[in-house]
Amino acid sequence: MNYEQFFADKIADLKAEGRYRVFADLQRQAGKFPRAMFHNGEEIKEITVWCSNDYMGMGQNPNAIKAMQDIAGGYGVGAGGTRNISGTMHEHILLEDELADLHGTEAALLFQSGWIANLTALSTIGSMVPGCVIISDSKNHNSMIEGIRHSRAEKHIFRHNDLADLEAILKTIDPAKPKLIAFESVYSMDGDISPIGKICDLADTYNAMTFLDEVHAVGMYGQRGGGVAERDGVMDRITVIQGTLAKAFGVVGGYIAGSAAMCDFVRSYGSGFIFSTSMPPAVAAAARANVRHLKDHNELRVRHQERAATLRQRFREAGLPVMDADSHIVPLMVGDPVLCKQASDELMAKHDIYVQPINYPTVERGKERLRFTPTPFHDDALMDALVDAVKEVWTRLGLKAAA
Numbered sequence: 500m501n502y503e504q505f506f507a508d509k510i511a512d513l514k515a516e517g518r519y520r521v522f523a524d525l526q527r528q529a530g531k532f533p534r535a536m537f538h539n540g541e542e543i544k545e546i547t548v549w550c551s552n553d554y555m556g557m558g559q560n561p562n563a564i565k566a567m568q569d570i571a572g573g574y575g576v577g578a579g580g581t582r583n584i585s586g587t588m589h590e591h592i593l594l595e596d597e598l599a600d601l602h603g604t605e606a607a608l609l610f611q612s613g614w615i616a617n618l619t620a621l622s623t624i625g626s627m628v629p630g631c632v633i634i635s636d637s638k639n640h641n642s643m644i645e646g647i648r649h650s651r652a653e654k655h656i657f658r659h660n661d662l663a664d665l666e667a668i669l670k671t672i673d674p675a676k677p678k679l680i681a682f683e684s685v686y687s688m689d690g691d692i693s694p695i696g697k698i699c700d701l702a703d704t705y706n707a708m709t710f711l712d713e714v715h716a717v718g719m720y721g722q723r724g725g726g727v728a729e730r731d732g733v734m735d736r737i738t739v740i741q742g743t744l745a746k747a748f749g750v751v752g753g754y755i756a757g758s759a760a761m762c763d764f765v766r767s768y769g770s771g772f773i774f775s776t777s778m779p780p781a782v783a784a785a786a787r788a789n790v791r792h793l794k795d796h797n798e799l800r801v802r803h804q805e806r807a808a809t810l811r812q813r814f815r816e817a818g819l820p821v822m823d824a825d826s827h828i829v830p831l832m833v834g835d836p837v838l839c840k841q842a843s844d845e846l847m848a849k850h851d852i853y854v855q856p857i858n859y860p861t862v863e864r865g866k867e868r869l870r871f872t873p874t875p876f877h878d879d880a881l882m883d884a885l886v887d888a889v890k891e892v893w894t895r896l897g898l899k900a901a902a
């Protein structure tokens with residue numbers, strides 16, 4: 500086999516389909532978020548980022564920058580080992596305590612990313628609980644799908660946020676078998692929110708565990724940023740709450756929170772936890788500064804929701820095909836991979852606006868879209884410029900208007 504030819508052919512396939520990924524080469528500017536410098540070969544220009552998952556602008560929080568500098572200066576840059584072999588730093592302990600407090604749980608456990616937290620927790624629970632059956636929402640994130648696959652547990656998929664379908668599946672499973680329902684709170688591509696309390700009711704009826712990915716909600720929902728489960732008053736009903744330190748908390752890393760026994764079990768049996776070097780203590784310190792900051796600043800969440808609602812309303816008034824949702828995520832449907840990329844390219848080239856095209860496999864084919872994530876730092880002037888630019892590009896490319 501000609502291996503090089505194989506690799507090149509696979510890339511050519513993606514290009515022919517219009518979904519070859521090109522990364523924007525950016526330099527974020529602390530203090531000027533959501534402005535950033537964009538490198539395009541020789542050209543460098545300032546642009547506005549409209550698709551960051553740094554949802555609250557915490558990546559530039561002065562407290563977090565100082566915490567990272569202080570801890571790196573004081574203790575050095577790396578942890579020096581896995582948690583078990585000399586790599587448990589005091590900063591990890593403090594951060595786990597902070598996260599357990601955030602979710603009102605007995606314990607929390609850190610991972611290098613949210614992706615690894617999902618992979619490790621789901622694969623460890625699913626493979627070790629004897630006969631465990633996992634019932635998974637059809638729109639769950641790749642990291643949950645991989646974790647479930649890796650567990651080799653019996654798996655059923657319920658229609659997205661469909662309680663009747665979930666219950667119909669639960670009814671078919673032997674009542675004696677252990678079960679786990681895996682789902683998210685905010686689904687990040689459509690921006691819709693799951694009925695957590697009602698899923699917990701079903702879990703109670705059928706004696707199932709619950710695994711909730713709150714990656715797109717922690718820091719952003721609930722009085723202290725504990726997520727949609729906090730907002731809905733159901734945090735104590737979830738077996739495993741999973742979150743990230745990389746999105747609203749603005750740094751990097753992932754975690755689970757729940758009972759002391761559950762966290763200790765994953766700590767003791769999960770390969771993705773055991774065999775990987777722990778996060779640098781400076782990273783943990785910066786993340787903790789942001790978790791604390793967002794616990795104390797509910798007004799940022801109020802402003803965040805207002806910004807998202809305002810942008811959704813502005814798009815609607817402009818006749819643009821904004822998708823209905825009640826979260827902080829504002830998607831505009833394009834429905835074609837080539838046009839979606841073209842719209843994104845033109846916004847960047849002509850209007851200094853960066854919004855990434857979202858194509859298959861992140862969303863289904865035919866559901867390609869631009870996904871806007873207004874933060875508390877996207878003011879009215881930035882929004883005016885955005886709406887004018889999007890209208891101009893929509894008209895020129897002949898994209899579909901609102902139905």
Ligand SMILES: *Cc1c(COP(=O)(O)O)cnc(C)c1O
Pocket residue numbers: 612613614615617640642683687712714715743744745752753
């Ligand atoms: C981004 C994401 C993750 C992974 O989190 P990282 O910390 O970025 O690895 C997990 N679940 C969902 C739903 C996500 O969108």
